[in-house]
Structures are given as C-alpha cells and as structure tokens.
Amino acid sequence: MDDELWNILMALENGTRREMLKTLANYDSYALELSKMIGVSQQAINKQLDILEKLGFISTSGSIPSTIGPPRKVYRSMGFSTITIDYSRNFMEIKKREISYPDHDTEGNTLSLIDRLKSVNDEIESLDRKRSEAVGRKDLIIEKLRERASEYDGFYRKVIYEYLEKLDFSEVAEETGLPEDMVERIIGKFISS
CATH class of the missing domain: 1.10.10.10 (Winged helix-like DNA-binding domain superfamily/Winged helix DNA-binding domain)
Structure with missing residues (x-):
C-alpha cells in the first residue's frame, strides 16, 4: 500500500x-x-x-x-476521493479513487434536487450490494486457488500468492526479485497442475 x-x-x-x-x-x-x-x-x-x-x-x-x-x-x-477497503478471509485490499464529477444538470427546485439525491443514494446502495457480492466471489475463488497452491513448497507458494494478488508477472517479479521469465514458469506450472 x-x-x-x-x-x-x-x-x-x-x-x-x-x-x-x-x-x-x-x-x-x-x-x-x-x-x-x-x-x-x-x-x-x-x-x-x-x-x-x-x-x-x-x-x-x-x-x-x-x-x-x-x-x-x-x-x-x-x-476528495472515495476509498474502499476489502477485508476478507483470503485477501485485503485498499483502493483510493478520485471522485469524478460528471457534467450533469444540477438545476431545479429543491424538491427535484432532493428526489435526485434519493435516486443517487439508491444507485450507490445497489452498486455497493453488487460489489459486496463480487468481493465474496473473489474471496471464494482465491480460497480455492490457495488450497491448490498449498501443495507447493514455501518459495513457490509465495510466488503463487503474489501472483494471485497482483495477476501481473512483472509486478510479481519486482516484488519477489525474480526474473520475469522464472515467475512465468512457476505460474505456468501452477496453472497446468
């Protein structure tokens, strides 16, 4: 982080x-x-x-x-930004995104603005529920992949866990200090098992 x-x-x-x-x-x-x-x-x-x-x-x-x-x-x-913290059994992730201000009309009387505010709040709540469900699916998938990675020794397992977190060979190579082609071979072996 x-x-x-x-x-x-x-x-x-x-x-x-x-x-x-x-x-x-x-x-x-x-x-x-x-x-x-x-x-x-x-x-x-x-x-x-x-x-x-x-x-x-x-x-x-x-x-x-x-x-x-x-x-x-x-x-x-x-x-100003929006921050999400995912803390699950199998991963923790914190992300920050700048708030995007679209060019929407914010004119109108007070009642119409309050109605739009309620609508936006409902939309955010719906997105939060969908996001929560997606995080749950991600957690279960990572759990299953980690079970499969547990068959490998500590070093290989560390490389695999790093890959499951980043899903990027070059980032894993940088994090572990290994050549990228070695990371690709380890992950390739894991995928084919």
Missing part, C-alpha cells in the same frame, strides 16, 4: 479529525468555531488542523477578522 493510503487511514483513525473533516465538508470554518462545535480544546483542534493540512485533507481559504485578536485562519476541505 502506498504512503498516500496510509496517510488517509492515519487521518481517519482519529475521532476528532473525522469530526473536523465532516464539519469542513459542509462549510469552511476556523479553529475556535470547530473547537466549540466538536467540544475539544482549541489547542487540540489546532494540532489536528496542522496534521490534516500536512496530509492534504484541508487548506486555508483566507481569514476572517477577530474582535479579540489577530485574524482567524479559515479552513476548507480538499483532496
């Missing part, structure tokens, strides 16, 4: 940061306001804001005047 995904998981593991991101997804805000809304000290909020900014989840979007001190930095969320 690459560093960007680890950073995302690290950012989301903290409850205060999650609450801050949820708030900033709705509207721009500043540290004191976030502190009051979330119920955490401003010092703790400032620390979390620094972390989120370094990880690329938020940025400053200007400042607003304060009657009791220097201007307050206003933060906004950024770096």
